[in-house]
Amino acid sequence: MTNKTSKLQSTADVFPKWEKIKDMTDQLIDMMLNLRQSGHPGGSRSKVHMLVALFLGGAMRWDVRNPQKRFGDKFILSAGHVVPGMYALLAVFNEALRRKYAETGDERYKLAGEDRVLTWEDLLTLRNKGGLPGHAEMAGKTNIFKANTGPSGHGMPVAVGEAMALKYAGAGDVRVFAVEGEGGLTPGATHESLNSAYGLGLGNLHFLVDWNDFGIDNRPFSSVVYGTPKDWFAPHGWRVYGTEEGSEWAGTHSALTEMISDENPEGTPAMAWFKTRKGRGYGVYDNKSHGAAHKFNSAPYWETKKEFMDKYSIRFEGYNEDGPVDKAARTEQARVNMDRVFQVFDQDAELVNYLADRLVELGAAVPEDDERVWIDTSKNPLDDSVLTDIQGLPDELFAKPGEVAPNRGGFSKYAAWLNGYVKQNYGRPLFLAMSADLADSTNISGFGKPSGEIEGYGFYDRDKNTKGVMLPQAFTEFANAGICT
Numbered sequence: 001m002t003n004k005t006s007k008l009q010s011t012a013d014v015f016p017k018w019e020k021i022k023d024m025t026d027q028l029i030d031m032m033l034n035l036r037q038s039g040h041p042g043g044s045r046s047k048v049h050m051l052v053a054l055f056l057g058g059a060m061r062w063d064v065r066n067p068q069k070r071f072g073d074k075f076i077l078s079a080g081h082v083v084p085g086m087y088a089l090l091a092v093f094n095e096a097l098r099r100k101y102a103e104t105g106d107e108r109y110k111l112a113g114e115d116r117v118l119t120w121e122d123l124l125t126l127r128n129k130g131g132l133p134g135h136a137e138m139a140g141k142t143n144i145f146k147a148n149t150g151p152s153g154h155g156m157p158v159a160v161g162e163a164m165a166l167k168y169a170g171a172g173d174v175r176v177f178a179v180e181g182e183g184g185l186t187p188g189a190t191h192e193s194l195n196s197a198y199g200l201g202l203g204n205l206h207f208l209v210d211w212n213d214f215g216i217d218n219r220p221f222s223s224v225v226y227g228t229p230k231d232w233f234a235p236h237g238w239r240v241y242g243t244e245e246g247s248e249w250a251g252t253h254s255a256l257t258e259m260i261s262d263e264n265p266e267g268t269p270a271m272a273w274f275k276t277r278k279g280r281g282y283g284v285y286d287n288k289s290h291g292a293a294h295k296f297n298s299a300p301y302w303e304t305k306k307e308f309m310d311k312y313s314i315r316f317e318g319y320n321e322d323g324p325v326d327k328a329a330r331t332e333q334a335r336v337n338m339d340r341v342f343q344v345f346d347q348d349a350e351l352v353n354y355l356a357d358r359l360v361e362l363g364a365a366v367p368e369d370d371e372r373v374w375i376d377t378s379k380n381p382l383d384d385s386v387l388t389d390i391q392g393l394p395d396e397l398f399a400k401p402g403e404v405a406p407n408r409g410g411f412s413k414y415a416a417w418l419n420g421y422v423k424q425n426y427g428r429p430l431f432l433a434m435s436a437d438l439a440d441s442t443n444i445s446g447f448g449k450p451s452g453e454i455e456g457y458g459f460y461d462r463d464k465n466t467k468g469v470m471l472p473q474a475f476t477e478f479a480n481a482g483i484c485t
């Protein structure tokens, strides 16, 4: 088994580089939203430190050149509304590779085809038909997302399901990271996800929470929701990490590093919280920064450009002016100014080298072999006509004419046969099943029962029966729906 250790970034030398990457990301978020006059600035900005540290620090094994690698860690932006932050960050990452490839011709820096790579020019299309969507979608240029998200909290059950699938298959070293705001922790599905993840023993599941204490309404969540992230997660058996300085590099990087490095013999899930200020650097804060960009080229907008311009001696086109008015001219101005953001790269070749090489190094650390996966995916049981040919089903599955039997009894027998047949012929089950504490009363537990001579897989137990197919869920109907996806 190749279980390459994560390439943790071990020194603080990189923090000044991360700072520049963050500055560029911030600028691109603002410019994108300024052009489109739509989108979510506050939560996008408050998550930038967390995201830079996650994607570059080594906690996450991933390959920006191919986010669909089978054993790459999975990322879910459960707070799907803050997708501009991720678009901007991906644009910075990809631009470093694009430049490095142009400079060297080295294939390691080569990005996939245009339809798979998000470039900074794409930021000009935000929330336009055919352009970048307003919430996170697992498609095309953004396959880094492993769920389509937007409804707050609803990425969490999906994250549980993905972590479960990986663990079940034997690839429990592949981690799932889900990012949420504290507001997104309040829907019921989150509560169910926390219990489910503990029950299923998902040591590969990690929730990251941007604790900025605000959503949209004009009151902090702390005025209506009791406690702290520790209170919310620890009683559910989760390991809790975090930092009061979620907009500083040292605390953010160490919270993530500790979370993934700690011994975890019990296989319990983990979370890390990051205390931040919603709207960091945007000039408006908390809920006021949530869903409204500054008015196009207004004084407060230009104010968000000033510090960057001074720091890097870069001048933005149209600075402190209102115009232009028509869409084409506005888009052109945004294009010119986004391009100027990358003067930071022009000024600092070392930064481009670091970023491109780091992304390549992280990509190369994603394991490739599948020896540890016991489910043979080279053969697909669903292509087996025995399963779909009703005429060919064995007689014992059917009740005799006149026999009185409950439907659910037939369901159970059939479920047992399906998993039994696939076990015998493919060495794996076909179905994992779950219900809300109703496994036997609905007879869905048939999926785990013996079929004739073939032993059933039984109930899953996070310690004693990790091949069990009947997941021991409590009353988690909402989460089950997401887990099954």
Ligand SMILES: Cc1ncc(C[n+]2csc(CCOP(=O)(O)OP(=O)(O)O)c2C)c(N)n1
Pocket: 042, 043, 044, 079, 081, 082, 150, 151, 152, 153, 180, 181, 182, 183, 184, 185, 187, 210, 212, 213, 214, 215, 216, 278
């Ligand atoms: C289930 C659901 N209810 C309401 C909304 C509307 N909504 C979008 S974002 C948001 C506030 C999000 O606050 P938080 O989760 O704290 O995110 P952050 O502060 O990190 O942006 C709300 C209420 C939603 N997206 N989903």
Ligand SMILES: [Mg+2]
Pocket: 181, 182, 183, 210, 211, 212, 213, 214, 215, 278
């Ligand atoms: Mg919030």
